[in-house]
Amino acid sequence: MKTRRISLRTFVAVQLLVTAAFAVSYAGLSHESEERLQAALTGHEVVSNIPVERVKPLCIDPLYDDPEVVSDEQLAAVLEKILPRFSPKELKPNFVEHALRTWGVEATFDDPRAISGIALRDVLIDHGHFLQSWNEETVPLLVDRPEGISIRYDRTSGGSVHHDHWLASLTEAGISRDEPVFAPARRDMTINDVLQEAARDFRLDERETEWSAMAFGLWLPPVKTWRTADGRQISFDLLAQRLLRGHKRFGVCSGTHRVYSMMVLLRLDDDFDILSDATYDTVYAHLESVRDAIVASQLEDGSWPSNWPSGADAAANPLDEAVYKKVIATGHHLEWLAIAPKELHPPHEQILKAADWAINHTVERPESGIRKQYTFYSHVGKALALWRGTQPAHFWREWRKAHPYEPTKTDAAEAGRSTGSDLPTDSPSNH
Amino acid sequence: MSTTLPEVEAPISEPQSPELPDATYLEDQTPDWFKTPRSLFGFTTVIGAIYWIFSYRPLWHTDLWGHLSYGRLLWQGQRLPSTEPLMPLSSGVPFVDTAWLSQLIGYGAISAFGIPAMQFLYAGSITLCVALLAWRFFRRTGNTWISIAGLAAFVWLNWQQLFVIRPQLAGLVCFVSLLVMMTSRHWSRANWVVVPLLFALWANLHGSFPVGLAFLGCLFVGRACDVAWKTRSLGSIVRDTKVKRYFLLAELAAAAALLNPYGLALYAEILSVSGNANFADLVEWEPLTLRMRQGWAAAAIAMALMFVYRRTPRRVSTAEVLLLLGFGAATLWISRMIVWWAPVAAYYLVLHGGAVWKRHRSRRPLAEPPTRRSLWSVVSLGSIWIFFAYTPFGITVLHGSNERFERSVSTETPVEAVKYLNEYPPVGQIFNTYEWGDYLTWAGPKSLQVFVASHVHLVPREVWQDYLAVINVSSGWEGILDRYSVNTIIVDPLRREALIDRLRRDDQWTLGFEDNRAVVFNRRNPI
Numbered sequence: 001m002k003t004r005r006i007s008l009r010t011f012v013a014v015q016l017l018v019t020a021a022f023a024v025s026y027a028g029l030s031h032e033s034e035e036r037l038q039a040a041l042t043g044h045e046v047v048s049n050i051p052v053e054r055v056k057p058l059c060i061d062p063l064y065d066d067p068e069v070v071s072d073e074q075l076a077a078v079l080e081k082i083l084p085r086f087s088p089k090e091l092k093p094n095f096v097e098h099a100l101r102t103w104g105v106e107a108t109f110d111d112p113r114a115i116s117g118i119a120l121r122d123v124l125i126d127h128g129h130f131l132q133s134w135n136e137e138t139v140p141l142l143v144d145r146p147e148g149i150s151i152r153y154d155r156t157s158g159g160s161v162h163h164d165h166w167l168a169s170l171t172e173a174g175i176s177r178d179e180p181v182f183a184p185a186r187r188d189m190t191i192n193d194v195l196q197e198a199a200r201d202f203r204l205d206e207r208e209t210e211w212s213a214m215a216f217g218l219w220l221p222p223v224k225t226w227r228t229a230d231g232r233q234i235s236f237d238l239l240a241q242r243l244l245r246g247h248k249r250f251g252v253c254s255g256t257h258r259v260y261s262m263m264v265l266l267r268l269d270d271d272f273d274i275l276s277d278a279t280y281d282t283v284y285a286h287l288e289s290v291r292d293a294i295v296a297s298q299l300e301d302g303s304w305p306s307n308w309p310s311g312a313d314a315a316a317n318p319l320d321e322a323v324y325k326k327v328i329a330t331g332h333h334l335e336w337l338a339i340a341p342k343e344l345h346p347p348h349e350q351i352l353k354a355a356d357w358a359i360n361h362t363v364e365r366p367e368s369g370i371r372k373q374y375t376f377y378s379h380v381g382k383a384l385a386l387w388r389g390t391q392p393a394h395f396w397r398e399w400r401k402a403h404p405y406e407p408t409k410t411d412a413a414e415a416g417r418s419t420g421s422d423l424p425t426d427s428p429s430n431h
Numbered sequence: 432m433s434t435t436l437p438e439v440e441a442p443i444s445e446p447q448s449p450e451l452p453d454a455t456y457l458e459d460q461t462p463d464w465f466k467t468p469r470s471l472f473g474f475t476t477v478i479g480a481i482y483w484i485f486s487y488r489p490l491w492h493t494d495l496w497g498h499l500s501y502g503r504l505l506w507q508g509q510r511l512p513s514t515e516p517l518m519p520l521s522s523g524v525p526f527v528d529t530a531w532l533s534q535l536i537g538y539g540a541i542s543a544f545g546i547p548a549m550q551f552l553y554a555g556s557i558t559l560c561v562a563l564l565a566w567r568f569f570r571r572t573g574n575t576w577i578s579i580a581g582l583a584a585f586v587w588l589n590w591q592q593l594f595v596i597r598p599q600l601a602g603l604v605c606f607v608s609l610l611v612m613m614t615s616r617h618w619s620r621a622n623w624v625v626v627p628l629l630f631a632l633w634a635n636l637h638g639s640f641p642v643g644l645a646f647l648g649c650l651f652v653g654r655a656c657d658v659a660w661k662t663r664s665l666g667s668i669v670r671d672t673k674v675k676r677y678f679l680l681a682e683l684a685a686a687a688a689l690l691n692p693y694g695l696a697l698y699a700e701i702l703s704v705s706g707n708a709n710f711a712d713l714v715e716w717e718p719l720t721l722r723m724r725q726g727w728a729a730a731a732i733a734m735a736l737m738f739v740y741r742r743t744p745r746r747v748s749t750a751e752v753l754l755l756l757g758f759g760a761a762t763l764w765i766s767r768m769i770v771w772w773a774p775v776a777a778y779y780l781v782l783h784g785g786a787v788w789k790r791h792r793s794r795r796p797l798a799e800p801p802t803r804r805s806l807w808s809v810v811s812l813g814s815i816w817i818f819f820a821y822t823p824f825g826i827t828v829l830h831g832s833n834e835r836f837e838r839s840v841s842t843e844t845p846v847e848a849v850k851y852l853n854e855y856p857p858v859g860q861i862f863n864t865y866e867w868g869d870y871l872t873w874a875g876p877k878s879l880q881v882f883v884a885s886h887v888h889l890v891p892r893e894v895w896q897d898y899l900a901v902i903n904v905s906s907g908w909e910g911i912l913d914r915y916s917v918n919t920i921i922v923d924p925l926r927r928e929a930l931i932d933r934l935r936r937d938d939q940w941t942l943g944f945e946d947n948r949a950v951v952f953n954r955r956n957p958i
Contacts, residue, residue, distance in 0.1 A: 029694060033699065232891070
């Protein structure tokens, strides 16, 4: 049988037709589909940056100024205990992050032993400063990535302990979006690049999402949804549902950070409507159940135990646990309650009782003990400042105007010598 | 049909009543077009039997119900969701529905005719594949028995794959149609239209259309190699009409596949899905081994192929080597690829087997050509009717509803357990075996939050690993259930005995329901 020949004209016509078909189809792709196609073809994820419209992060203002909870004198006494008096050698990022979120970037101190907010910040965002505190053998805290900078989080030396805690702490400390971040190799990055990298590498189902949720909440609104590197569409609804997932006991610091992050999202929703009504109601109902649990679980001395989710059982059968665990639970609960509406509060007497316990315990605690467990006590100081409708740095600045710093012999002696050995490496810091 | 009786005298030895003429003298006066060879009856019987057998096969408990759930969602929502809509733990995961049309068809069918419609679609798809192959086999060999042997090879190779009713069956029909068109002795001008249309349909029925493109690619490359080898000239490749034909057809097919709701993004999805790490934990995505039944089938057919290739008098084209080795390698890499290798292997087995047999027979006197009689047409039509009428769908169409649900679904379908869940709807997250996620989504309470389902590529990696940890009772499995706020667990006693045993001994869990198919545990103090 004679085979029908295919003319050049036919061949070219088909090429044009097929090329046009693919071109039209490509042109019709959504931006997201285009990125997925590129990723599929190149094997490298391509995700656009999320537009961040603010230079400074949002701040959740405290709702109360209640001297019954903590007086000026008591607050000053507590804050004095949690001044960031760290040795400049081997500054643990976890401690620095807590000090920063408590005191803020702009904090300055008369006490020569205390490290300013700027100096603390530089340890975290400048690899050069990090090296000065640690050494060449320490794995860098800042990790160069093709598209940005990620933060090394693990429990080894010089690591940030929790995922996105670095970012959330600097965010709470009020760092600028455009603040330069100097990694070992990259010198052209800013906080925004770290934020974008965090948004890209975020995994909704990873163990700890508390700080990611908070950081995204304080930076991204009015943006409500964005995509991660694996293409997953994340929304604040999803973040809230993720925080709701699981028994209350789960999560860092006896599950209290989940509660705090949920409260932050609810407060942000008031201004930016980032949650659906259904999710808002679910989160609110969950916080009501948290309230009920802490109402029932408060111990005789006013503290909350680490097993607070057990409610009345926790109070009836108190655990024989280390006191720092109570500091964690009590400090953190006081902190979220300070930004929560009254409907989510336990009876006022219980708050007073908890605050009393936290104040007395902190003030009586020797400085060495607080240095060991600085992270836990920093939450107590921050919480009490919030209950006075202020921030620790602001209060401290005003307090110092009326009560100038007077160096003691001990202060002078300690300021003059290296205090690196004062920071034990085995301090319990599950935070 | 009109049959007249000639006037003949009745034999003397066998006196009969005068009004009853001797049937042995009936003359076939039906038109020639109605007369068919006996082989047609043979094929009808085989194909009809296949239809009948698969019509009575219980519907498999995985995949089908998930696809029907997506179909229901599409029908009710009137749009394609952009993120995974059925598994709460996969919220936000991008969702490209590569089988939306199959799902809609399936949902439409079950809505109209109930379960028998699913049995019909299932058996009908397989029967269509077999019928197309039978036609092609017979047209190429003219040998009924070898053709039936080829069909047997096809069914044997795909036996396990054919257990499951899913859109892949629609893809298989498309693939077999393509194979049948491309292996015709004569090129039809209609192919220029039919093949692109087939790909446009295929791209909407199932995401397997790239297999068809690979098939056309093999034909193109194979033909180009043959031409280059024969002429020792690369220029002749460009001038060869068949080379150009395959090339252009592949291009047009690729372009036609863009006619889907996602356009070019469908290609991206298929490229990325195949590399999903979760698949590594599924048996059908494992390499083919002799420990699998289909591995034995593949080994046997491969040996048969070697035998016929060793003896065949036919010229072996490069294209068929590429197809057999390419699809064969893919099957060795991922066992479920056998679904595509099976028709290719069966076809070339028949083609060369037929050639070997013909050479063998040529040494003997030629058999008489088969006689064509209307009898075979009538008997074939009758058998088609019987095979149709005595199936669940036939009974439903002819006699009204015939739904015997429990007999229609596989014995591993947790029918009674789901009734229990509907009676006592779980609050919050449940934990279920992935095989049941689909059925639970389809038949369970509306608010049911399944943990995972058979669309495992849509399950986030961490969730999937946690699922495996629990199902395998790995270290920390209890904590995982707590972390996901799981309040209800539904598992099968057949494969999850260890987990069930641990749950029975755990004070936190109480037994809610139990039968020989499923066990449901409820958390004593829900989270």
